[in-house]
Amino acid sequence: MVQVHLWSGLRPLVDGREVVEVEGETVGQLLDNLVKDYPGLKPAIDKGVSISVDGQIIPKSRGVKVKDSSEVFLLQRLYAG
Amino acid sequence: MSKIHVTTKVNGDEVEYLCEPRETLLDCLRDHLDLTGAKEGCGTGDCGACSVTMDGRLVCSCLVLGAEAQGKEIATIEGMAEDGALHPLQRKFIEHAALQCGICTPGILVAAKSLLEKNPDPTETEMRYWLAGNLCRCTGYDKIIRAVMDAAAEMREAS
Amino acid sequence: MALDGPKQDFKYIGTRPERPDGWDKVTGKARFGADFSMPGMLHGAILRSPHAHAKIIKIDATKALALKGVKAVVTRADFPEGLEGEDWNIQENVMAGEKALYDGHAVAAVAATSQLIARDALKLIEVEYEVLPHVTDVDKAMAEDAPVIREGAADYSVPEGMHPNVVRYMESGRGDLEKGFAEADLVIEESFTTEAAHQGYIEPHACVANLGADGKGDLWCCTQGHWFVRQMCTAVLGLEATQLRVTPSEIGGGFGGKTTVFIDPVALALSRKAGRPVKLVMSRSEVLRATGPTASASMDIKMGMTKEGKITAASGTFRMQGGAFPGAPVDVTTMLAFANYDIEHVHHVGYDVMTNRPKQAAYRAPGAPMGAFATESVLDELCRGLGLDPIETRLKNAVKEGTPATFGPKFPPVGLIETLEEARAHPNYSVKLGPNQGRGVASGYWMNWGGETSASVAIGDDGSVQVSIGTVDIGGSRASMALMAAEAFGIPYENVRVSIADTGSLGINEPTHGSRATFASGLAIIEASREATRKLCQRAADKWGIDADAVTWEDGCAKPSGPNAGEFDPLTIAEIAAEMGSTGGPISGHHESTPDGFGGSFGTHVVDVEVDPETGRTTILRYLVVQDAGKAIHPAYVEGQFQGGAVQGIGWTLNEEYIYGEDGRLQNPIFLDYRVPVASDLPMIDTVIVEVPNPGHPYGVRGVGETGITPPLPAIANAVRDAIGVRMKKLPLTPPRVLAAIKARD
Ligand code: FES
Numbered sequence: 001m002v003q004v005h006l007w008s009g010l011r012p013l014v015d016g017r018e019v020v021e022v023e024g025e026t027v028g029q030l031l032d033n034l035v036k037d038y039p040g041l042k043p044a045i046d047k048g049v050s051i052s053v054d055g056q057i058i059p060k061s062r063g064v065k066v067k068d069s070s071e072v073f074l075l076q077r078l079y080a081g
Numbered sequence: 082m083s084k085i086h087v088t089t090k091v092n093g094d095e096v097e098y099l100c101e102p103r104e105t106l107l108d109c110l111r112d113h114l115d116l117t118g119a120k121e122g123c124g125t126g127d128c129g130a131c132s133v134t135m136d137g138r139l140v141c142s143c144l145v146l147g148a149e150a151q152g153k154e155i156a157t158i159e160g161m162a163e164d165g166a167l168h169p170l171q172r173k174f175i176e177h178a179a180l181q182c183g184i185c186t187p188g189i190l191v192a193a194k195s196l197l198e199k200n201p202d203p204t205e206t207e208m209r210y211w212l213a214g215n216l217c218r219c220t221g222y223d224k225i226i227r228a229v230m231d232a233a234a235e236m237r238e239a240s
Numbered sequence: 241m242a243l244d245g246p247k248q249d250f251k252y253i254g255t256r257p258e259r260p261d262g263w264d265k266v267t268g269k270a271r272f273g274a275d276f277s278m279p280g281m282l283h284g285a286i287l288r289s290p291h292a293h294a295k296i297i298k299i300d301a302t303k304a305l306a307l308k309g310v311k312a313v314v315t316r317a318d319f320p321e322g323l324e325g326e327d328w329n330i331q332e333n334v335m336a337g338e339k340a341l342y343d344g345h346a347v348a349a350v351a352a353t354s355q356l357i358a359r360d361a362l363k364l365i366e367v368e369y370e371v372l373p374h375v376t377d378v379d380k381a382m383a384e385d386a387p388v389i390r391e392g393a394a395d396y397s398v399p400e401g402m403h404p405n406v407v408r409y410m411e412s413g414r415g416d417l418e419k420g421f422a423e424a425d426l427v428i429e430e431s432f433t434t435e436a437a438h439q440g441y442i443e444p445h446a447c448v449a450n451l452g453a454d455g456k457g458d459l460w461c462c463t464q465g466h467w468f469v470r471q472m473c474t475a476v477l478g479l480e481a482t483q484l485r486v487t488p489s490e491i492g493g494g495f496g497g498k499t500t501v502f503i504d505p506v507a508l509a510l511s512r513k514a515g516r517p518v519k520l521v522m523s524r525s526e527v528l529r530a531t532g533p534t535a536s537a538s539m540d541i542k543m544g545m546t547k548e549g550k551i552t553a554a555s556g557t558f559r560m561q562g563g564a565f566p567g568a569p570v571d572v573t574t575m576l577a578f579a580n581y582d583i584e585h586v587h588h589v590g591y592d593v594m595t596n597r598p599k600q601a602a603y604r605a606p607g608a609p610m611g612a613f614a615t616e617s618v619l620d621e622l623c624r625g626l627g628l629d630p631i632e633t634r635l636k637n638a639v640k641e642g643t644p645a646t647f648g649p650k651f652p653p654v655g656l657i658e659t660l661e662e663a664r665a666h667p668n669y670s671v672k673l674g675p676n677q678g679r680g681v682a683s684g685y686w687m688n689w690g691g692e693t694s695a696s697v698a699i700g701d702d703g704s705v706q707v708s709i710g711t712v713d714i715g716g717s718r719a720s721m722a723l724m725a726a727e728a729f730g731i732p733y734e735n736v737r738v739s740i741a742d743t744g745s746l747g748i749n750e751p752t753h754g755s756r757a758t759f760a761s762g763l764a765i766i767e768a769s770r771e772a773t774r775k776l777c778q779r780a781a782d783k784w785g786i787d788a789d790a791v792t793w794e795d796g797c798a799k800p801s802g803p804n805a806g807e808f809d810p811l812t813i814a815e816i817a818a819e820m821g822s823t824g825g826p827i828s829g830h831h832e833s834t835p836d837g838f839g840g841s842f843g844t845h846v847v848d849v850e851v852d853p854e855t856g857r858t859t860i861l862r863y864l865v866v867q868d869a870g871k872a873i874h875p876a877y878v879e880g881q882f883q884g885g886a887v888q889g890i891g892w893t894l895n896e897e898y899i900y901g902e903d904g905r906l907q908n909p910i911f912l913d914y915r916v917p918v919a920s921d922l923p924m925i926d927t928v929i930v931e932v933p934n935p936g937h938p939y940g941v942r943g944v945g946e947t948g949i950t951p952p953l954p955a956i957a958n959a960v961r962d963a964i965g966v967r968m969k970k971l972p973l974t975p976p977r978v979l980a981a982i983k984a985r986d
């Protein structure tokens with residue numbers, strides 16, 4: 001299981017939890033499982049989120065590998081500018 | 082609406098065009114003579130991207146009517162390099178990376194050349210005030226000023 | 241994507257050769273957006289709403305169509321219905337539907353045989369409006385009695401009970417604010433506002449469109465990203481993506497403002513209707529009224545510090561309006577507001593608010609400068625209150641590799657500390673100041689970007705190299721690209737030619753935005769070059785009759801290695817290229833990816849100002865930019881980015897602002913009144929390039945384009961504070977405002 005840290009605006013959608021645990025070996029699997037296990041997050045994830053894995057911000061690559069020990073944060077969807 | 086027939090000299094060549102009374106010199110250069118080196122950044126005389134000289138005087142071609150060019154001598158960026166050789170200002174602009182996007186460059190080169198013709202040894206402040214009518218949004222002017230100073234020094238040495 | 245660690249020894253990288261497009265640009269030959277024409281071309285013009293908010297009751301173009309030379313008029317009725325999300329937003333923005341949403345909103349367009357006729361025809365189009373109440377200020381737009389711009393625009397994130405103009409809401413943070421503030425020796429709480437500033441590119445938007453009734457078309461335009469243009473235009477017009485080919489012209493500045501479309505779909509619609517190519521060029525006032533400036537902001541900041549200078553807690557509320565559509569970059573503002581520092585207890589709240597203003601567009605580090613203005617101002621007050629040095633204090637709190645960012649994750653290697661140390665050591669930091677003079681320091685951050693990228697390299701028959709990329713060159717990047725290809729092939733810089741491919745010639749590329757071009761296209765070029773050199777080695781191996789593994793590529797040559805070393809004479813790229821046709825065909829390399837290894841760039845600025853106590857005018861005496869470039873490929877253009885960003889920041893701080901009248905109309909839509917910095921306003925802009933290699937790029941590159949606009953806002957405000965003894969909390973610091981502050985002080 002990977003620990004996924006949520007920004008505080010998301011916490012009300014998952015009963016106030018700051019961190020949720022989901023299965024997944026890639027960013028894409030994490031996002032899919034987050035929606036499956038925590039349906040409250042669906043509108044946010046559908047709208048688009050970015051994710052960081054071990055400090056690297058991943059705007060949209062679903063294939064990036066994730067380990068159980070990885071530090072993972074959901075972030076507001078980022079764009080370039 | 083009847084058009085006006087204009088005969089003028091551009092970069093040493095005699096040219097003719099027909100223009101509407103409302104058309105600017107900038108429009109005429111760009112649309113009737115295919116000289117698109119002068120740019121329209123504002124159309125109100127505030128940016129200098131359209132700078133050319135008319136009878137040796139620096140003007141914003143967006144503020145001059147096409148009809149006013151009758152019998153005059155116009156010089157544009159297209160005439161600045163002679164016989165395939167860049168003018169020292171042009172060379173120094175490339176050397177000093179004095180352009181980023183380059184849209185302001187034709188106007189600034191024409192304006193700078195006109196400054197150095199009047200004052201071959203301007204101070205930095207004089208340069209900055211002379212070029213205050215030429216906006217550059219990319220460079221912050223630092224490298225432009227350095228390029229002009231360097232070109233001026235080279236030209237003084239050569240003369 | 242982790243690569244094998246950045247390369248360190250370079251032959252070409254880090255030199256300053258002349259840019260490949262230099263000649264064309266200094267001789268007037270380079271073709272920008274408005275410099276393109278086609279046979280049979282018509283000229284377009286757009287009619288714009290004079291009202292900030294109005295229902296469009298009726299549009300009657302009969303008289304315009306009767307004018308000699310007018311070939312077509314389009315309104316929203318000429319665009320398909322049923323779009324959703326951002327596609328709908330863009331369609332609504334390029335041509336108003338039921339309502340005009342801001343002063344300058346397009347309501348109809350004409351194509352005619354000349355520009356003058358097209359403009360005359362606009363005056364003959366009759367539009368009946370029902371004027372509605374409007375709002376242009378972010379705080380007023382959130383008030384209970386504010387007119388509603390559009391019902392139902394809010395997304396899931398907005399809690400119930402907020403005004404419908406609040407369309408996104410965000411909250412993030414960690415720790416326990418109360419505890420953090422209790423640990424502080426000094427807590428300061430202040431509110432700040434910044435006005436909208438325009439990117440101010442000198443080249444107005446321009447395009448030539450040619451679209452047939454069969455749905456196939458071409459578009460030439462000045463843009464930062466032609467695949468974005470293709471996606472947006474085809475969505476707005478209901479076309480198939482690849483049926484529209486978009487070719488970018490040279491681009492006369494963009495700074496984020498040319499990553500979206502304003503006139504291109506309108507030109508295409510006119511062309512389709514008239515059956516001829518149509519050229520559309522914006523005037524400066526159209527640019528200012530109807531393209532995207534950045535958002536304006538209203539912010540409340542609270543920060544606490546111990547007397548040793550440690551930040552104990554920080555919280556910020558950021559309200560931003562981005563015009564009549566969702567999209568103010570408040571998400572980035574909240575993310576980066578405190579990102580320079582290691583803060584245990586931190587909290588951010590953000591509101592994205594709609595008003596009757598033009599749809600905001602990205603502007604260099606979108607969202608970052610506003611937040612930095614507020615937070616770095618408060619930090620400065622804390623330092624003053626506790627008698628601490630601003631650089632030492634920043635050093636005490638600065639993030640470094642492994643620090644948990646205020647937005648969550650731990651930082652990879654970053655260079656904030658290095659920029660602070662360089663700034664402290666720079667002679668500018670110890671110049672003695674005179675009366676009415678002041679010094680200000682501030683730091684800023686931009687996280688940078690990777691983005692979809694595709695690039696090709698092809699070997700010419702003489703061994704020279706053609707590079708095709710999809711990121712337009714907005715500030716000399718072709719020089720950097722050629723340097724990276726030269727380095728990867730080991731051939732002279734002059735033997736590389738870099739072209740920007742159109743959408744029909746390469747896979748999708750995101751725009752030149754997010755400080756990504758040198759990083760991402762550069763990475764793609766290096767990888768594509770490596771693929772090509774592998775093929776070159778294979779050809780050599782075939783010729784020598786040895787294994788390809790036993791051949792290495794070095795200094796532009798294939799060389800036998802291992803047991804065969806020295807056995808055969810090296811084959812140069814030219815020798816292999818000369819025989820390509822008979823040894824297996826053309827040789828090229830290709831790479832596509834969405835690279836994620838972009839590393840952020842920190843910068844620290846130091847500025848000295850003098851404030852004239854009689855007039856309130858602020859003069860910049862000296863200005864220093866120190867920023868981390870990871871590895872500067874072409875240092876002159878890196879410095880150029882630093883200087884240009886700083887000066888745009890200076891403009892935003894001192895002069896530039898959108899001024900709306902009571903009637904909701906923009907009052908300063910020309911360069912005379914929307915005053916960007918001119919040469920005589922400025923000193924030289926000193927630069928120091930710091931290089932903390934980015935492990936995510938083969939040469940260590942970090943994007944450098946955007947960070948530079950973030951520190952100037954607070955750095956100058958801090959310097960003015962130092963000079964006049966008053967904290968200015970509202971930008972811009974125009975002479976009347978500063979003078980009023982001086983008067984109020986005395
Ligand atoms: S276009 Fe003539 S001054 Fe700007």
Ligand code: FES
Nearest residue numbers: 181183217218219
């Ligand atoms: S180089 Fe872009 S405006 Fe001057």
